[in-house]
Amino acid sequence: MTTDAGTASPTARMDRRAELIAAARHLLETEGAEAITIRRLGAAVGIRGPSIYKHFPNKAAVEDALTIIGFMELAGALQGVPFTFAALAGGYRQWAMSHPHMHRLLNNRPINRSQLPIGLEDRAAAPLVAACDGDRAMARAAWATIKGLVDLELAHRFPPDADIEAVYAAAARAYASPSPSPPT
Amino acid sequence: MTTDAGTASPTARMDRRAELIAAARHLLETEGAEAITIRRLGAAVGIRGPSIYKHFPNKAAVEDALTIIGFMELAGALQGVPFTFAALAGGYRQWAMSHPHMHRLLNNRPINRSQLPIGLEDRAAAPLVAACDGDRAMARAAWATIKGLVDLELAHRFPPDADIEAVYAAAARAYASPSPSPPT
DNA sequence: TGACATAGCTAACGACGTTAGCTAATCTTA
DNA sequence: TAAGATTAGCTAACGTCGTTAGCTATGTCA
Numbered sequence: 001m002t003t004d005a006g007t008a009s010p011t012a013r014m015d016r017r018a019e020l021i022a023a024a025r026h027l028l029e030t031e032g033a034e035a036i037t038i039r040r041l042g043a044a045v046g047i048r049g050p051s052i053y054k055h056f057p058n059k060a061a062v063e064d065a066l067t068i069i070g071f072m073e074l075a076g077a078l079q080g081v082p083f084t085f086a087a088l089a090g091g092y093r094q095w096a097m098s099h100p101h102m103h104r105l106l107n108n109r110p111i112n113r114s115q116l117p118i119g120l121e122d123r124a125a126a127p128l129v130a131a132c133d134g135d136r137a138m139a140r141a142a143w144a145t146i147k148g149l150v151d152l153e154l155a156h157r158f159p160p161d162a163d164i165e166a167v168y169a170a171a172a173r174a175y176a177s178p179s180p181s182p183p184t
Numbered sequence: 185m186t187t188d189a190g191t192a193s194p195t196a197r198m199d200r201r202a203e204l205i206a207a208a209r210h211l212l213e214t215e216g217a218e219a220i221t222i223r224r225l226g227a228a229v230g231i232r233g234p235s236i237y238k239h240f241p242n243k244a245a246v247e248d249a250l251t252i253i254g255f256m257e258l259a260g261a262l263q264g265v266p267f268t269f270a271a272l273a274g275g276y277r278q279w280a281m282s283h284p285h286m287h288r289l290l291n292n293r294p295i296n297r298s299q300l301p302i303g304l305e306d307r308a309a310a311p312l313v314a315a316c317d318g319d320r321a322m323a324r325a326a327w328a329t330i331k332g333l334v335d336l337e338l339a340h341r342f343p344p345d346a347d348i349e350a351v352y353a354a355a356a357r358a359y360a361s362p363s364p365s366p367p368t
Numbered sequence: 369t370g371a372c373a374t375a376g377c378t379a380a381c382g383a384c385g386t387t388a389g390c391t392a393a394t395c396t397t398a
Numbered sequence: 399t400a401a402g403a404t405t406a407g408c409t410a411a412c413g414t415c416g417t418t419a420g421c422t423a424t425g426t427c428a
Contacts, residue, residue, distance in 0.1 A: 051377070054376075
């Protein structure tokens with residue numbers, strides 16, 4: 001045997017798991033999601049690729065773990081931001097721009113809702129709902145706008161001469177004074 | 185030799201190219217982008233995988249060709265739609281929902297701007313710019329919103345109980361009466 | 369002490385994109 | 399018409415990917 005083996009207390013088990021997630025995260029942030037391969041992941045923590053399957057059922061499970069971390073960090077980054085569309089959009093944008101690969105992981109992959117910590121989704125949505133005076137539909141539209149803006153910027157889809165600050169300002173204007181919701 | 189070979193007039197060359205693109209398109213629409221593999225693509229037109237490299241430099245080139253078709257069809261689908269946010273968003277949504285895989289191909293891939301037919305991008309943007317009274321920044325924000333809405337719906341990211349129609353209505357409200365642009 | 373669980377390992381499978389090199393058919397040219 | 403050049407197929411192979419099977423050594427526990 002090369003290193004320690006055997007039963008490996010739950011603690012050790014968690015250590016290796018955490019170590020693998022940390023390694024995956026490093027690969028993601030520095031080289032993007034494509035750099036996360038089973039063999040490279042193993043090499044990063046000093047084991048062979050197939051041994052990873054002792055800790056995760058498959059590669060998607062590793063990415064799911066990363067996804068949860070990403071969502072929680074994103075939520076953390078938005079704590080303390082004023083409940084305004086402009087402020088929330090700016091905060092989200094800032095976080096996404098400093099973690100572009102993580103943002104893509106969070107958004108370009110089918111989400112595994114069942115294993116997200118319960119309440120995480122609501123907690124993430126709360127500030128926008130507050131900014132929209134409790135109008136959940138409006139909050140979801142605003143969410144789509146912010147996500148769309150960041151997606152387009154990250155994918156370099158705005159024309160090279162576009163004034164992106166002005167686009168964010170325009171969005172803020174739109175959401176600052178929407179027509180009042182019609183009576184239902 | 186199995187079939188015809190030799191010089192193969194430019195016409196025949198184009199035929200095979202078009203045939204391959206059509207096959208790729210069929211695979212995309214019926215099974216998604218992952219179903220487009222070199223070997224399956226070849227099999228679909230009766231040749232072996234590697235022969236595809238006589239017609240395309242690599243797989244990305246096939247996808248690029250599909251992308252161009254997708255953009256043009258999307259532009260076509262929006263022709264005749266009134267220049268309103270609500271109408272344009274509805275038209276875009278309708279098209280995306282009937283071509284979900286194509287929509288993902290258009291949006292989840294780095295775009296190869298250099299080989300898009302020139303003007304296509306502007307032509308696609310024109311209706312939204314008109315709907316926003318010529319305010320290009322506002323038009324781009326609206327674009328981000330529509331794309332974000334469709335992305336979220338296609339990825340099943342709205343909570344299962346969300347009223348998506350209401351979300352579109354809210355977005356339309358936001359863009360229907362934005363605050364006037366501040367004087368510059 | 370012996371049974372069991374576990375975390376490593378190697379070897380291998382099938383699928384992927386891609387390259388190298390061959391062959392046969394056609395077009396062009398002398 | 400004969401020779402040469404182009405071309406569109408082909409097979410075989412490479413390296414990488416995720417994943418599985420099966421072995422082995424270690425540690426815990428009755």
